[in-house]
Amino acid sequence: MDTRRYRMVVTSGLDYVATGAQVDDRLRQWLKDPPKSYDADAFTEGRNEIARGVTLDHDSATGTSGAYGRWRLREALPGGTWQTTLVIRQAGDGPTRVQLDVEHLPDDPEAVPVPAKTPRLARGLLEVLDARDGLADVTAEPQVVEAEDVDAVIDELCDETRRLPVVVASTPYGADFDAWLEGTVDPLVRPLAGLAILYVLTPEAEARFNHALEYHRVYGGGVRTYLPGVDPAWPADGQRHRVMSRRLITDRPSQARRIIAQLPQRLAARAPLPAELDSVPVMRTRALGDSAAPELERLRVENETLHEILEEAGREQRVRADEIRDLKYELRKAEDNETLLIAEYDEQYRELHAVRAQLQTLRKQMVELGAAAAAYAPLTAPEGEPDSFEELLQRLDALPRLHFTGSRKVTLDLDAQAYGSSWVRMTWDALLALGDFAQAAAAGRVGRDFKQWCADAPGGVRTISPRKIVRDESKSVKGNSSWRRQRTFPVPEHVDPARKVFMGAHVRVGGGNTIAPRLHYFDGACSEYGIYIGYIGPHLSNTLT
Numbered sequence: 001m002d003t004r005r006y007r008m009v010v011t012s013g014l015d016y017v018a019t020g021a022q023v024d025d026r027l028r029q030w031l032k033d034p035p036k037s038y039d040a041d042a043f044t045e046g047r048n049e050i051a052r053g054v055t056l057d058h059d060s061a062t063g064t065s066g067a068y069g070r071w072r073l074r075e076a077l078p079g080g081t082w083q084t085t086l087v088i089r090q091a092g093d094g095p096t097r098v099q100l101d102v103e104h105l106p107d108d109p110e111a112v113p114v115p116a117k118t119p120r121l122a123r124g125l126l127e128v129l130d131a132r133d134g135l136a137d138v139t140a141e142p143q144v145v146e147a148e149d150v151d152a153v154i155d156e157l158c159d160e161t162r163r164l165p166v167v168v169a170s171t172p173y174g175a176d177f178d179a180w181l182e183g184t185v186d187p188l189v190r191p192l193a194g195l196a197i198l199y200v201l202t203p204e205a206e207a208r209f210n211h212a213l214e215y216h217r218v219y220g221g222g223v224r225t226y227l228p229g230v231d232p233a234w235p236a237d238g239q240r241h242r243v244m245s246r247r248l249i250t251d252r253p254s255q256a257r258r259i260i261a262q263l264p265q266r267l268a269a270r271a272p273l274p275a276e277l278d279s280v281p282v283m284r285t286r287a288l289g290d291s292a293a294p295e296l297e298r299l300r301v302e303n304e305t306l307h308e309i310l311e312e313a314g315r316e317q318r319v320r321a322d323e324i325r326d327l328k329y330e331l332r333k334a335e336d337n338e339t340l341l342i343a344e345y346d347e348q349y350r351e352l353h354a355v356r357a358q359l360q361t362l363r364k365q366m367v368e369l370g371a372a373a374a375a376y377a378p379l380t381a382p383e384g385e386p387d388s389f390e391e392l393l394q395r396l397d398a399l400p401r402l403h404f405t406g407s408r409k410v411t412l413d414l415d416a417q418a419y420g421s422s423w424v425r426m427t428w429d430a431l432l433a434l435g436d437f438a439q440a441a442a443a444g445r446v447g448r449d450f451k452q453w454c455a456d457a458p459g460g461v462r463t464i465s466p467r468k469i470v471r472d473e474s475k476s477v478k479g480n481s482s483w484r485r486q487r488t489f490p491v492p493e494h495v496d497p498a499r500k501v502f503m504g505a506h507v508r509v510g511g512g513n514t515i516a517p518r519l520h521y522f523d524g525a526c527s528e529y530g531i532y533i534g535y536i537g538p539h540l541s542n543t544l545t
Helices: 016-032 120-128 147-158 177-192 203-212 235-240 246-251 253-270 295-368 389-398 408-416 422-442 450-455 481-486
Strands: 006-012 049-051 054-063 066-077 080-090 096-106 143-145 166-169 197-201 223-226 402-404 488-490 500-502 506-508 518-522 531-537
Touching: 006 120, 006 253, 016 066, 016 080, 016 096, 016 120, 096 120, 143 147, 147 166, 147 203, 166 177, 177 197, 177 223, 177 246, 177 253, 197 203, 223 253, 246 253, 389 402, 389 408, 389 422, 402 422, 408 531, 422 450, 422 518, 422 531, 481 488, 488 531
Parallel strands: 143 197, 166 197, 402 531
Antiparallel strands: 006 096, 049 054, 054 066, 066 080, 080 096, 166 223, 488 500, 506 518, 518 531
């Protein structure tokens, strides 16, 4: 299916009232300015026809489930109607969401809609809304990334609440950065306003970025599109994130602009709407004319409105049917690819452990030969590794500074779900690293958190890739009472009087997706009592599950 609708969905950094005021102001300005030059003041005066064949309607509601406001512009032109719909929505105490849709509705139901271009209205809204997607700012122009910003950008790439792709541009070697940004990158990503998070790396930032993302690099003037669910520590994951070469960008800029926009457009149109936006009711246009109009005229207007609603529902149903058909096809392909990737991942992890075993044997031999100064101290962990999550839980007693307080049943269920044994090995590696971290903390040798410690640990201790460690959950997860309860696990009374704590820190076991397990832990009492493992099990609920 060729995606033809433009759709922007962002979170406003302003409150609901301020968002509504800014949206109304920008919408009216967009209608007044050329090339539209419509009479937007007519709407203020109570008339929804703001030009010949052009109507603007508005509805809103406030209740116990929250509030919404909606504007709908319809422009009747030869061959069909262009419809622009703008919605702001706040549910409960949650953030204010903003949705902008532009689509072509052909007069002939069998005709193919004309693809919608990115409207200037999208850029105008992004300029005033302090728009965000997860941890990232959504802007109309690329944001320049300096070397000190790289860690924050990587956190945004790995943010599990992110819905939009991240487009990162690099700079050719020896090129003038400002000239490349203004002359090449800006025009290339202009159609992506509201569809993607846009970054361009300075040369200094590029070196640091590629050092941190060994399997997801971008360089030499290339541009890479990072899909949601980036797993920097997984080599196979790098294959999911497309790279566009400098040659295509410079030799065929129009084609490059069209190609780079296709994936974000398709993702935006097909991704499920956030629940609060999906719950906004179907719009009913207001009846025109005097309230004292004859009863027959009133019924006629209501009948026309009803037909309009039914036609819109029919169009939406046809679009959804096409999307479902194509999504089923893509799902089958994704399932096949996922099986291959998991098998590859499991094989790579087995090879890694074989190398580690050889290294351990070599170190022991060096110690026995009197070369202890040139070798790490021998590992003191129990010999061998668990083959299942059942055995893993039994072996936890061998790590005295770790305390498992979670549900054994949830963890044991992973044995029936795991693809291969890599999940068990990766969880065990994480537990060994947490155990060494807890031992070091008890001895007063730790002045940082687990992620920092793994990034720069002393010799002779177990670590995991710091890219697998997430310090805390996102604001959207912590702000959702149901999701927060899922991540609140038991601890002893001497750790917290409430006998439970929120464990936002976690380790990503397996790939960076919603089928791979997670290990949630609490190290707030690490130096005194050790580390509490509150959960080893399937990915808990968030915006993507």
